[in-house]
Amino acid sequence: MNYNDLADDPEDARHSPQERATAASRSTWVSVAVNIVLSATQISAGILSKSQALVADGIHSLSDLVSDFVVLFAGHHSKKDADTDHPYGHQRFETAASLALGVILLAVGAGMLWSAVGKLQSPETVPQVHASALWVVGGALIAKELLFRYMLAAAKRVKSSMLVANAWHARSDAASSLVVGIGIIGNLAGYPILDPIAALIVGFMVARMGWSFGWDAMHDLMDRAVDEQEVEAIRRTLIETPGVSDVHDVRTRKMGDMIVVDAHIEVDALITVEAGHDIAVEARQRVLRRHRVLNLMTHVDPWKRPDLDHAPQPQSAPVITP
Secondary structure, eight states, rough: OOGGGGOOOOTOOOOOOHHHHHHHHHHHHHHHHHHHHHHHHHHHHHHHHTOOOHHHHHHHHHHHHHHHHHHHHHHHHSEEEESSOOOTOHHHHHHHHHHHHHHHHHHHHHHHHHHHHHHHTTGOEEEEEEOHHHHHHHHHHHHHHHHHHHHHHHHHTOHHHHHHHHHHHHHHHHHHHHHHHHOOOOOOHHTHHHHHHHHHHHHHHHHHHHHHHHHHHHHHHHTTTHHHHHHHHHHHHHHHHHTEEEEEEEEEEEEEEEEEEEEEEEEETTOHHHHHHHHHHHHHHHHHHSSOOEEEEEEEEEEEOOOTSSOOOOOOOOOOOO
16 A cells, blocks of 8 residues: 555645545445455355365455445544534544554454465365356456556545555455466466465465554554655745745644644744734635645744844833932
8 A cells, every 4th residue: 555645746635524525435335336246256156166265355355345334434424524522523534444444454364364374284175176266366356456446546536545545455455366366277287285375375465454554544543744745845835925934843643634733933023913913824724725734723933034133222211210
């Protein structure tokens, strides 16, 4: 999985929670339909053709159904507006969904590994696979790759890391089907042990993908900052605001696919408090318009013009006491 798929242009237009939820729902229901057909076909064909690798691939597709419904659940809740208990909104439902996806994949992968190792310990029990399994694998490979491309395009359009995670889940399915196909070809060529070896590799791929999703989501829940490129783009927007002399201490944390930002801006020390406030408001609005920023908190610092550093200071009138 590559979350840089979302970072093609840090200044892309923002998308509302409703737009993200709609995109997630549409692409996920397509995934549900595809995975229902695939899992039923792969598992039944794997049992009939005596291919453990194909059954493992079918279970992988079945796990996608569970993850799809997790995404739908998160999409429904993440579009809710901010409330008293959640003043920044509910965007982190997406991060929680990515964490759930990781846990599901890790558990499924571990189960596949356990089953495959059991077969490898008794190679004499590995049966000959029927050639029909190869045709099922070929169809599944094409369907999964097409599903991946469709879902990734939807994820990049609305910049949703949750949808990126689900798209790469589909890509991992395509890769696993390729491995399964190689194992079945080897079995048909007279090397039966290659079928459980393929199941073992698929299990490892699934577990590794689950670890990656879960690890990234856990860091996001711990308020991980966005990458330096995006921080610099936000800083540039702030400093280009008329009236802002300098910017420092720009801090970010992820809120789902949105960002919460804290920044210190420096304005002329000689202007009024009201003028400084207006500059801060304008800086905030510019950032919200240009970046996927949910909220920006600004601290206004006074900036003294260099040409006034050594200017004579006004003298107070002498006090005459009787």
